[in-house]
Every structure is written in C-alpha cells, then in structure tokens.
Amino acid sequence: MKTSSKSGLKIAPKSRLQLNKKKSLKTPKSGSAKDAFSGLSKELLVQMHDLMVKSRVLEERLIKIYRAGESYFWIGGPGEEAWGVPIGLLAKVGQGLDHDFFHLHYRCTPTLIALGMPMVDSIRLMMNRATDPSTGGRNFSNHYCFPKWNLASVTSPIEVQYSIACGTAHAQKRAGKKTISIVTGGDAGTAEGDFASCLIWASRKGNELPLLITVQNNKWGISTCFDGQHGETEIADRARAFNIKSRVINGNDPVESYLALKEDMEYIRKTGKPAFIEAQVSRLYGHSSASGANAVSNEIDCVKEFEKKLINHGYISKDKAQAVWDKYEEEGLRAVEIARSEPLPTAESVWDHIYAHNENADWRKF
Amino acid sequence: MKTSSKSGLKIAPKSRLQLNKKKSLKTPKSGSAKDAFSGLSKELLVQMHDLMVKSRVLEERLIKIYRAGESYFWIGGPGEEAWGVPIGLLAKVGQGLDHDFFHLHYRCTPTLIALGMPMVDSIRLMMNRATDPSTGGRNFSNHYCFPKWNLASVTSPIEVQYSIACGTAHAQKRAGKKTISIVTGGDAGTAEGDFASCLIWASRKGNELPLLITVQNNKWGISTCFDGQHGETEIADRARAFNIKSRVINGNDPVESYLALKEDMEYIRKTGKPAFIEAQVSRLYGHSSASGANAVSNEIDCVKEFEKKLINHGYISKDKAQAVWDKYEEEGLRAVEIARSEPLPTAESVWDHIYAHNENADWRKF
Amino acid sequence: MSNMAQAIRMALHYGETHLGLKDVFGQDVGAPLGGVFTATQGLKTAWNTPLDERGIIGMAMGIAMTGDRCVAEIQFCDYIFNTIDLLKIAGNTLWCTNGQYNLPMVVMTPVGAGIRGSVYHSHSFDAWASRLSGWKVVMPSTPLDSYGLMLSAIEDPNPVLFMKPKALMRVRGEELIPGEPSEEKQLKAMIDAPIGDRSQWKPKWPKLEPHMIPIGQGKITRSGEQITVVSYGRMLLICNEVADELARENISVEVIDLRSIYPYDWQMIKESILKTGRILFVNEDTEVTNFGEHLAYRTTQEMFYHLLARPRVLAGKNLPGIGLHPYLEDNSVPQKSEIAAAVREIISEVP
C-alpha cells in the first residue's frame, strides 16, 4: 500500500454530469444598435467585450495550466463574464471606507479583470508562486484578495462572505460616504444559514445596510441540480420576503446586467438600503478541475453571444474581435512564462503572518 | 475575593424591561355561543379551559418554587396556553413512526399538560429530582423529554429543533403513516440559520416534508423587542417565499388556534407537505427568572380572557371556573410535597447514560 | 471596588472614548438591558443584534476588515459552537492572504460553571479556543485584569477572544481601576443602570486612565516553593484560596494566573518549575484533549529532568454536560477540596 500525494484534488474525474440545459439563444432585437444595447455607448460596449474576452482567455489559460500539471486545482468563472465585468466597472473602487467593498465567491475572475488585475497575478495564484499577490502560493485559484480594491479574500467555505459583508456595509453606513458592499455567491450556497443571516441583518427596519446582495444562479451545486433542492420559485422571493428590492436578471446579457447593477447600486447609495439581484448565468467548464474542467456545449456562452451581437450591429468587426482574443492569448502565454520563472514559497514561510506584523505565534518560542 | 456559586443564574435581576404593549382586548362576538366559538363543542371548550388553567397554575407554582429558593432557574410558558393546549389535543399521540413527533421550545408546558403530563413531573424537573422523568435532575425547567409521546428533548440552544424536526418528518414520510412532525419556537430565534434550514428542507420540490412549522411571536427575545430586528412584515412571509401554506393567527385565542392547527394538520397529513403558522402570543412573566419572573400587566392574559368569554356565554359558571383553579392549586401544592420528599441525583450518576445501555465512556476505565 | 462586570464596562467605555472602539454588540447588549451580566450598560456604542451568533461573528469580521474596532459578544460561550468555522476564518484570514488582511476584532463571552447554570450555561471554551490558530485568547480572574486585558484586546491588531468567567462577574476586586472612585456605592450610582425605567438614564463615567496588561503575560498571585499551580479564570481564585489554606499548614504553593491562554507565558511557568519541581495545571474544561494536557506534555518534554513529580492536570470530567443539581455540577468540575488533594498528592510524590 502506498499513499498518493502527487496528484491534485480529484472528484470523480471522468464522469459527465451535465444534463441538457441549452437555453434558447436570443436573436438580436431589430431596430437601431442603440436600442439593441439599451442606449449604452459603443465605447462601453467594446470595453466590456474586451474585458469579458480577457477574463475568458485567462480562465482557459488557467485550465491549460492545470492540464499541463503545473497546478493542483482549478476553479473559476467562465460563464460569469457578462455578469462579473459590469460589477467591476460600476463600483467605486479603492481602499478604505470611502470606497465599495467586494465579497466575492470563487468565480469572480471577470470582476477582478474589470478592476484591473493583470493576468499574471491570477496565474501566479494558480501556480502557487511566492509572488502571488493574493495568497503567496497558499490557496487555490480564484481565491483572490486585494485590499487596495477593498476586495475581501475569497474563501473556500461557501456563503460565509454573506454575513461578513454585513460588517463592511455597517461600517460604511456609519462612515456616511455613500459607499456600498457587494456580495456574490452561488445558487446552491443559498441553503446555508449565512444567506438568510445576510437578508436578516441587511433589512432590519431602521437599521438597513447599504448592501448589494447577489446570487449567481447557474442551476448547479457541483453535481446537484437546482430542481429538487428548492421550494422557492425564485431565489429572489426569499429577499422579497424581507421587503428588499429584488429582481431576477439574465446574467448572460452584459447590457441587462450593467443596467440592473447600475440602477441598484444607485438605489443603495441613495437610500442606504439593500438590494438583491439573482443573475442567471452559465457554468461553462463544469464545477472545477475535480470534475474534469471540460467545456460544456449545452449552456449559453455569454462572451460568444455578446461578440456575435456586437458584430451583427457593426460595433466591432470580426477581425477586431479576433484580435482581442489573440492579444490576451499572447498576454496569457507571456504571463505563464513570467510566473514560471518566479520563486516558490519557502517551507519556513508557513510561520509567517499568523499574527499581524509577524509577531511570533509559534508556542515553541513563547 | 470570593467566588459565588450559591445563587442560580441571574440576569440583571431587578430591571424592568417591558415596554408598553397592551393589545386591545377582544370583546365577545354577539350572536349565539356556538358562533362565538366557531362551532366548537362545549365539552371541548371546557376541556381546553381546564387544561389552560392547569398549565397556568403549574407555571405559577414553578415560579413560587423558584422564589422559595427550591430551584435555581425558571423558564416557561405562561401566556402560551391558548396556543399550546390545542397542539397537544390535536396531535396523534404515541411512540414511534405511527405517531406525531414534537420538537418544542422551552415554553411548552401547555402542550405537555394537554398530552397528559401530571403536574408532579414538571415539578420534579423544576426541583432537580432524580425522579424527574425528563432529565433526572440534569436540566432546567421546561426542558421536557417524553419518548412515549415522541416528544424530543427540549434544548436550551435556540432553534436547533427546527432542523432536527426535518429528520423525524423525513422518516415519517417514508413510513407512510400520514403522521407529522410539529416544531415550535420563538420569534427572535428565527434569526438563526436553522429556521431558514427548516423552511428549505421542508419545501424542496418533490421532496416536501410533513412538517408543521410554527413560531410563537411574543415580540421579545429576552430584552430585545421585535421592532428594529426584522425586515419582514410578518415572519410568515419568509415561509410564503418557499411556497409553504402559511398564516398568522391570534395565539391568544384558543378557538382560533385550535381551528387553524386542525386545518393545517389535516392539510399536512393529506398532502405530505409542510404548513407554517405564526401565532401571536403573550409573555406574561417576562423572559425567565433571570429577569425576575415578574408578572406583566400590559399583555393579554389568554386564560383569563377565555374564561371570561366562557362565563359570559354561559358555558361555565364563575364558581365552576374558580373550582378549576382551586383544584390545580391544590394538586400543585401536593406535587411539590411529593417531589420534595424524593431523592436527588447522586454525584456518581454523572457517568451514567453517556453511551446507550450505559456502556462505559470513562477513559480511565478503557 | 468595582466588580468584573463594571470593570469590563469601564474598559469598553475607555475603548469607545480613547481607543477608537466603534461598536459593542450582541444579544441584549444594548439598551435597555446592557448585557445579561450588565457588562455593557450605558455604553454609547452598544447595540442589540438579531439572535444569530453566526451573524454576530460575521458582522465583527466585516467591521474589522474596514479597520474599525469592535467588541462582539456571544451571550454565553455555550452558544458559540455554531460559529467555529467563522472563528477559524477570522483566525486564518491574515495567514491565507499572506499578511494582507488582519482582523482587529474582540469577541467576548461568558464561560465556565459555578452559577448552577445547568448544561447550557456552564460550558467552558478554553480548550477549544486554544485550537483556534491566529487568535489571541485571554481570561482574566480579577476586575483590574479584565480592565487591562480588554484594553489590550481592543488595541491588538489580531482577533482576540476575551473569556469572562461568568461566576466572577459580580465578584469585586482588591485593586482600583485607575480613575475609579474609591467608594463602591459612588461607582454604582455613577455607572449602574437604575431599576425600573431607564429610558432617561445616562451613566456618569469616572475619568478613567489607561492600564494595559500585555497579552501573553502571566502573573504570580501566590509565591511558593514546593509546587507550582497554573490556572486562570474562576479556577484561579480557588487555587489562591487553596494556597492560602495550605500555607497555614506550611505547605508553600506558588500560583500562576496564566491570564493569556494563547500566547501563553511559558517563561513564567518554566522558571517556577525550575524552583518547585512540581506542577499542577487546573482548569474546568473537559479533560480529554485539554489545554492543560498541552502544557503538561510540554513540561514533560522540556523540563523532564527538573521534575520531582509527574506533571498533573486537574480539569472537568469528560462528560457531555454539566448537570443542574449541585451534586452533579460539583462532581463535574474541579472543587477546592480536589485541588487541595491534588496538591498534597503531588507534593508527597517521591521522585
């Protein structure tokens, strides 16, 4: 008998878990391009496309790194670009109570890209480099942390971010700078009590919190599908019960996402009260590398759809669009090379940062 | 300095915490007595009055025992008689999956009385006698446990009964005997995640549970009042979000309680699906002995109100009513004497019943 | 002299006026009650939360993430056990983020038996807490220490668990809090909420002075030569009593109030053992996988050749709970007589 410790975390690696779930593709609305994109400017649309592609290319690069055996585990956000990018674009970004706070789950690469994270920083995390700015090689891919953007550390335990977010929102309300906290998470995770806690603490009459509560509903929790696990018609109904402004949107549409997020962020800043958005999104590479990280063919690909629509309406040419993909493909490749050449965390460093200012926490040295 | 260990648990003993909260008393409806009591039979009404008085007299006896220094702590259910007695009367009572299960909180004396618990058993618990059938002198008053009635042990930690109740309901559904589980708890406790868990697990589409979920809303959690802690208009709104049959009732009215419980229990037995009732009740002696166990004057006393109504409608005479109080007053006094003469738990018994069949659990004997 | 509840209240007041403490919150922590042990009466930053321990810890973590200082209360440590995952996250956030997010938060919670509190108002938490890496963990035994440790806890950039021995909340100290009026009655009139209607009441705070007790520093409460007894919280006071009683028989007991469970004052323990050669660790948490066993194990490892007797741990029996009747409770957690007996036994052990 032999213990295996070489391969990364594997969960039933080869089973195919996807049920048929192809949603009908939206055909571009007739009328002017402006109408088709609800009046959003061409610049913004092209920027969103650029960021969505960048995020997608990056995630696919991470998967390739995993497949090449240069990382132990992949989890990430392909399928959430149309939803995640607008969040990063719309928030008031910076450090401290004058800015918005982010409490994101592990599919948040699109938001990070929109915030300005260079690809290499995601790859450093994926490849557990000492230079990984989020965790120093300590944690899984997509477990980002950037205090300079008020981005709380992404945690593996599902849903805990929902109650922590109430704390930053509370401090923001007290500071009075009209800043908000934003929390994201999955549909299955709403079964944890922390989701209910968030709704409760955010909506206390007279003590409401400036909190944008969101759920990315991809209809899956690993292998378990939404149907059969939920009694509520929409997850948003649970927020409505608390008299929270709530809606369900098509998170595969960046325009709808942008407009809904914009309106709700403004509402929160103005009223100091919470809002809730359930965004229907896709999960384009299955749950994680543990389930194979294989591309699925029966869910909407928001990046491709959006690109097609931009091309159809003449906002971008096919070639220009392709060039965006190529540009990031190259950036990704270069980033891998950079990361590969960087140092690994040292064994002794495990004792670092247990206490602030590296105060000793090793009892052998008390 | 000296450590004090003689007095029982005291919480800010002498502060007076009640805000003004007197609700308007209902005057008896005009019309026939049958109408006034929604068609319930005189026998049933008189029986309910009898049990409600018995429960009240018992609780007031427990408080006297506390004041006399013969117990360390009191908590209980004066103010929940109109709600708790019908539960005990309507359930299918017995042991095992052919019968209903009870998961009650610590104000459930009325239900226990309706189930047939003799006063002395409550007093044995209050006085920590070895003969206490619920805990053998190990736990606080009102922490009842009677497997012969499928009555799960009342626990101190708030709200955990809500998820445990899903388990008995699940086993009941599988057994197919149309029996149900009943769970009760307070309004403040609904902020715990377990309340949400219960709604989720009970209402899963296609996997619904035969569970009567209830909340006794007395508008208080110790010193904290309802207002300012809740965003939902009614607690029932939270159950509605899960498409659970839900309603709010006046739990100070035994007739309304009886009819609502009857209808909902039948609905659950028939459909195998959950139902939710929020019952508005009073808390007539404050939270517990820790806050003084003093009678409050600004909340409806459901026993007195019901008795008045019965007298007004000629269902019982003043004298007969008084006789009920006297009968139980005397039974209570006798029961105290019985309990007082009974043995106390022994020091060595702490090692009993850690494992089933008293298998040794003391590591010194491994 | 103030009792421990008043001392903590004064520390929190000092915190909100001098140390940037912005929130003191928990179940029944705000007006009108001011905490089930009155430790938060009259504080301007105190507020009542929903009945949701997980929400309370999450709120504290979020506040700490913004850099604001807060003290969150779990009403009884008996009810903290549904938050262990969050406590672990609070303790590992700095480490997981490679030093980026420290969480300067304080969680306070009453612990221990001694008030006939039955199964769910008698739990201890020190053994559990000692397993929460990334936290600092303290437990005072006197009002002055609770004042000093609370100030240090508020100032500390790390999460600090402040355990309040509930049976000591109304016990008065022998030392004045700096700034406290010397008259007990005067203090009471100034800072205890009145009986009855409190809606108009406001405390009159004394002019308090800072008094920081560094986390990680123990205190020798009785000097002795023959044996070292290490304890904290409620048990510490009993150990003091035992030492005083045995002193009358010319048995010389050194008592160390550890005060901090993590980081702990190993140097103080070590020096004392070098002197006495015999050691007893006393606490009331359950005995299997107990923090005292860690200290005893370490003693065996590092002091083996200095020991005149086996290191000993006296802790709560490994039972599922502490029963209500005194016969049960008293046979579940260490009693004075048992501590005295253990001391005698260890002293009479022939190496």
Add this chain to the structure above:
Amino acid sequence: MSNMAQAIRMALHYGETHLGLKDVFGQDVGAPLGGVFTATQGLKTAWNTPLDERGIIGMAMGIAMTGDRCVAEIQFCDYIFNTIDLLKIAGNTLWCTNGQYNLPMVVMTPVGAGIRGSVYHSHSFDAWASRLSGWKVVMPSTPLDSYGLMLSAIEDPNPVLFMKPKALMRVRGEELIPGEPSEEKQLKAMIDAPIGDRSQWKPKWPKLEPHMIPIGQGKITRSGEQITVVSYGRMLLICNEVADELARENISVEVIDLRSIYPYDWQMIKESILKTGRILFVNEDTEVTNFGEHLAYRTTQEMFYHLLARPRVLAGKNLPGIGLHPYLEDNSVPQKSEIAAAVREIISEVP
C-alpha cells in the same frame, strides 16, 4: 482488492440490505455523482441534500430519533465546523435525557492532508472530535478496516463519527472484503459507475458477508521491541513504512493502528509500552491541545516508571491552515522522514 472508497460503498450496501440502513445522504452523495470520492455510488438509499451542513446533521439527528439508521456525509471535514453545536447536542442528548433518547447515527467525512488540497481540503478533525463527549470516533487506514468499522458504526446505538482519510480513498488494501471478487477489474465492472451517461446504470453487488470490527479495538500492524508508534488513518500507513525501513537497520518498531479515537484501546497501548518503554504518537491534526497530547499525558501519568524515554507527540504544526504549495504542506504535517527521525531520537534517548 478494493480501494477504500469501494470498501465503504460495499459496507453501506451491506448496511442498506442487512442492517436496516435507510438513508445515506449529503452533498453530491446521490446520483449521478455518488460522492466526491465515489464512496456512495449505486446505493439505493443515497440522496443529494441542499448545500447546508447544519441541515444535514439536523436531518441525521431527527432520523436517528425515530430509530431509523442513517449515514450522513459532510463533504469535507473542513466544512463541519459550523455544526459543532449540533454534534455536541447529538452527543449529549442521551445524557441530557437521562438515558431516554439515544441517537444511532453515523456521520462520515473525509479528513486530512496529502492530496494538495490547500487550506480547505486538508483539515484534520481527530483532535476536535476527541472532545465530543457522547460520540464514538473512528478512523480506518485500510479498506477492510473501513468496511468493518462502517458496519459497526451503523449497528452502534450511539452517534459515530467515521473519518475517511481522503488521501487513502483510492488506495487498495491487501485483504479482501468478505464476498469481494478477487479480481480488481471484476469488482470495478460490478460496482463502479461508468464514465458518461449513468442514468441507466445499476451496480451488481457481490454477495457480501458481515465483518464487524469492534469500535474501541486497535490493531498491531507491525510487531516490534524497541519503541511503540501509535497512529491512525493516513499517518498510520506512513508509520508502517517507517517501521519497515527501520527494520532493515535492525531497529524494531511496534506500530499500533488505533482505529478508534474514542473509545480508544488503552490496554493495547499500555501492554506495548510495557514491552518497549518508548512511545511516539503520530497524527496530522494541529499540535496544541492535540489528542496525542492526551495520550502522552496519560502515558506519563500511568506508565511513568516504565518509561525509558519521554513520550513524544508528532503532529501537525500549529498553523492556521495548510498551504497549497507542496513546500508549505510538507512543512505543516508530519512527513515520513520526520517520523523516522523522531523514532531514532526517542530510541537513542538515555533514561
């Protein structure tokens, strides 16, 4: 030979066909996945729950209250820490009701490091679990033991925590499960779910025989004379390897697979120490307030005058988490070389 995942699956199948097991549930435990480690594939009683650990434990407690048998899974023990209060209640219900309600339930959960699982797929739980009074706690190191312990766990009238060393889930044993076909491939064809569409798949179960391993019984996996090494789970296999390697140098190591953490086989440890005089406890949970410290403390108390060296504990470092990069993980939990070094050190200690 089956691997541990298959062995557990077969035990659960035996349970549902012979021991009245009615529910096997948890996140992704039912079809189509059958558990993140495939340990519940093809079981007729397996079902998927909401993503709610507290709900899972509550459900198990309720089912047990009715007398029905169930096995609940927490997907990774890293996610069990929000249920400690419920686990405590499951453990104290019989005691609190003075013997009235026993809860015959099994909770199984993967534990430990060894798969590069980073902070939240590397936690251990044995030290924590040893503090849950009222529970029985087991951790197998081989497929056959996991089969036998699971059957005993299902039959036991008490709550039993069954820890699955996740790094061993795909490791094959050296002994056949009674009834298992001798051909590995044949077993696979019979009970492993196919790749791709599984909607029509049904397992063909071998005719399994009962094989009960009493909870509380250890097993000597290597006989030796110079030192006793006590471990369990993943670490046990490494201890075996160390014993085998040192045997080549004529160092004689006795290895005990404790298998049950509570109740534990003290008689076996004691007898072995009487023979060897030297003892090392190995586990991968964090080292402060560690179950090994309890065993070491007890050894010091009861065997002091038989010891030729200080009892020693080798456990995980007291860190907030286990980092992803191998350099971090390998410096956080005991490695083979460290175990071997500790053995050499203890053996060379001069009494």
